[in-house]
Amino acid sequence: MLFVGLQVFIWSATGLYMVMTNIHYIHGEHLQKPSPVLNVSSLKFNHADVLKSYPNADSISLFNRVGEPVFLVQEGRESALVNATTKELMPKVTEQEAREIALFQFHDSAGVIANISYLKDSAPSELSARHLPVWEVQFEGIASPTFYISESSGQVVTKRHNPWRIFDWFWRFHIMDYLHGEDVGNVFFLVVSITTLLSTLAGCCLVYQRVLRNFVQSSVRKFANKWTKGRTTHVN
């Protein structure tokens, strides 16, 4: 009971955190400013010009990156950036550009970058490896907000902050998969869940015996008396 009780405490504490914090806040949606509006009337080149160079493109998107319009060409899992003013292929995002992109998009205009590092071969657990290579830009602040900026597309592919990291750890404790936080069907979880379910059903029996039985019995008795009285009156 002690072991199960401890896990019930963990389930309820982690569950309480999850339901109390808004999921969009946990995703860090507030950390990034909305994209700026495009000015298409001053464009020198169009999608058609880019398509000539990339005829197999799956999509070509025009948007503003740090105040200048760019085309993002997506071809399968590969992507390339084309300057919409010069039509030139843009080189991979440098550290300085990653800083500019991060500061331009960070919600707090007074934000200060605490650390920046280049991740090529291995991703931390908070980032999907499919986004590599990326620039990891950490901002100063108690929540330690972090932007992951794709080296090829220059886009913020993932945003993380401490409330997300706490959520992630709580999720691992909630599903009892402490290593990866993915397998809800692990044996440990199933054994403890079944034991707790049996304990809870026993608790329900106790609740019935100690709290509800008198109420149920008196209600049934009242109903039976009323029904019998009604029948007697009707017969007379």
Next chain:
Amino acid sequence: MLTKRANAVLHKWIATIVSIQLVIWLGTGLYFGLADDPKASGNQFRQKVEHKSESLQTPTLVTLKKLSSELSGAKRVSLVWRLDKPYYLAFFQETAHGYQKQSVKWFDTETGALSVINKNYVTELAQQSLKHAEKNTLVENATINLISTGTKDIPSERNAIWAVALNNTDNTTIYISDVSRKVIAHVDDHKRLKNLMFQLHFMDYFNTGGFNNIFSKVFALLTLLLAITGIRWLFISKVWKGKFVK
């Protein structure tokens, strides 16, 4: 600090309130651990739709300047293909997730005219997303509706969606987003059972598609109190001292 008696009374009355929900949480949690995931995904007969064939010729595209009045306020303009036809897709409100409320406009790239989809497009896309021997008959006999008020099958969706309800044994419905013009889900009875389990686990009785609701907050708080009073009772009671410490 609570006295032993107050702790026991509090434990008893909280248990009275949350006991059934606790059984539901544990039961649905066990279901998630034991459920057959591939079947419960609803994707038994789903296949990926290729929107752009390799042999397509380079299309004729109107310039964005010709659409400048229509594109006023746009944040992103993408050239995309849907069922081998090119379109301009303009985003006026971008969101982190596709299910959140978005504001977009679609344009025919040859004429620059605003584009809307109809039942023919939806039928074609639904057919292409199915891997089933009788897919043509299934889709031809399907009921097609445009839903703008949300659906219980995909409670988190905030945009207009097309529902193609097939007349098969599993009651499969194919959902197509009016915003992205892509198939967003195949929902069948197996998936609906999983949805019901999520709804019960999240106490999402108003079909918001999330767990940040008042019921789950109140019950999570009460359950935490139940666990704390229970553990306290276990540790400090005479029963503990008598049975375990001696």
